[in-house]
Amino acid sequence: MTEEAVRAEYDKLVADFQPSPEIRASHILVPTEEEAQAVKAELDGGADFATLAKEKSIDPGAANGGDLGFFGKGMMVAPFETAAYGLTEIGQVSEPVQSQFGWHVIRLEEKRDSAPPAFEQVAPQLQQQLLMTTFDDTVAKLMEGVAIDIPDAELSAAVDAQTETEAPAQ
Template identity: 50%
Template sequence: MRKGLTFLPAIALAAALALPGVVNAAPHANSVVATVNGEDITLGHMIIAHEALPQQYKQLPPDVLYKAILDQLIQQTALKQELHGEVPAHVQLTVDNEMRTLLAQEVVQNVMEKAATEEKIRATYDETYATGEGSDEFNASHILVESEAEAAEIKKELDAGADFATLAKARSTGPSGPNGGELGWFGLGQMVPEFETAVLDLSNGEVSEPVQTQFGWHVILLTERRKTEAPEYEVVREQISNALRQSAVESHVDALTTKADILRPEIEDLSPEIIKDLSLIRN
């Protein structure tokens, strides 16, 4: 009798485990969490949907999010089934672009990971700072004016022996004018590109030709150039890593596009404005 008593619960348990909707295996990406008219929704779909949520929604309790995401996926599946497999052109084009972007990002991520290994970062650091010195720093002054003609006139006066600080105080429209145009010490990347390029071409005590930037026209005096001490590895590690990643991606993209068979057919009467015409992709 005792064997029979233990046997019946065993059968009941086996039957329960065999019931539809009861999953035996550990959950994985392909685990089906719902089926709508024969179309499966998997745990993987839910994970991707959760990942795409704004950060504030991710703060909600997991049980609330699980139900909300699954309900939404079920509703969306039921809605899209009304199209009976037909995909509007604008939807397919959006999917194509999104797929292209995601796959391209996958390749870029792989390239970046291979480019910025700890070994390569350390090797780049050792090579860059082998002398124990860091990057260049500059001590410069400038006179800022509105026109090239005025800048050229100032340069002529300086070449004739005029005092730079005196002219800066009298003529410069920049905030450093009252201080004789002094900018103090600055490093690479701290000035706009045109200004930095001009400074790099100067020797100590030399005055530049007129230089145009977004702020106006400059006449620049380089007072002194010096090297900083080499930074500690951890201070510049991320900077080196980012530079290696960017360089590797640019090189990879250039190599791929150079090797690729790319055709750009001429389309008659094609105006750039046509990219705004949504009517072309509406069914």
């Protein structure tokens, strides 16, 4: 596989890429609704979100101020995602929302459209795909016109049955 072939596949991937909305949010996760309401009240009173996240959140990511980074739809649990995507203004803080992990208070940090992955990030997978496609095409060409005779009737029937289940639907 040449780098040119891999880059050509990457160019096709980028040409077909459809950006989708992503958001970056931070959250403070606490075990109870009462604690979440208290956190929301502190934030409404002017408390620093990142500081409160470090002090009060039970989430392992609390050390970085509760920042979850960018995520798209379908990447978070439903109640959290609905609340996070319901925020419209940068810096806006949600009402407490419950998920199976506890109670979240969420702040919207940024909005953007997703970008295609960098070439370096996907090159190994593209190279593997090209290798498999080339292998399959080469084997198919070599098999053209080849007749396989299996004299054992039982083995022949088993091969036929296997071939039928592997054949692509037309």
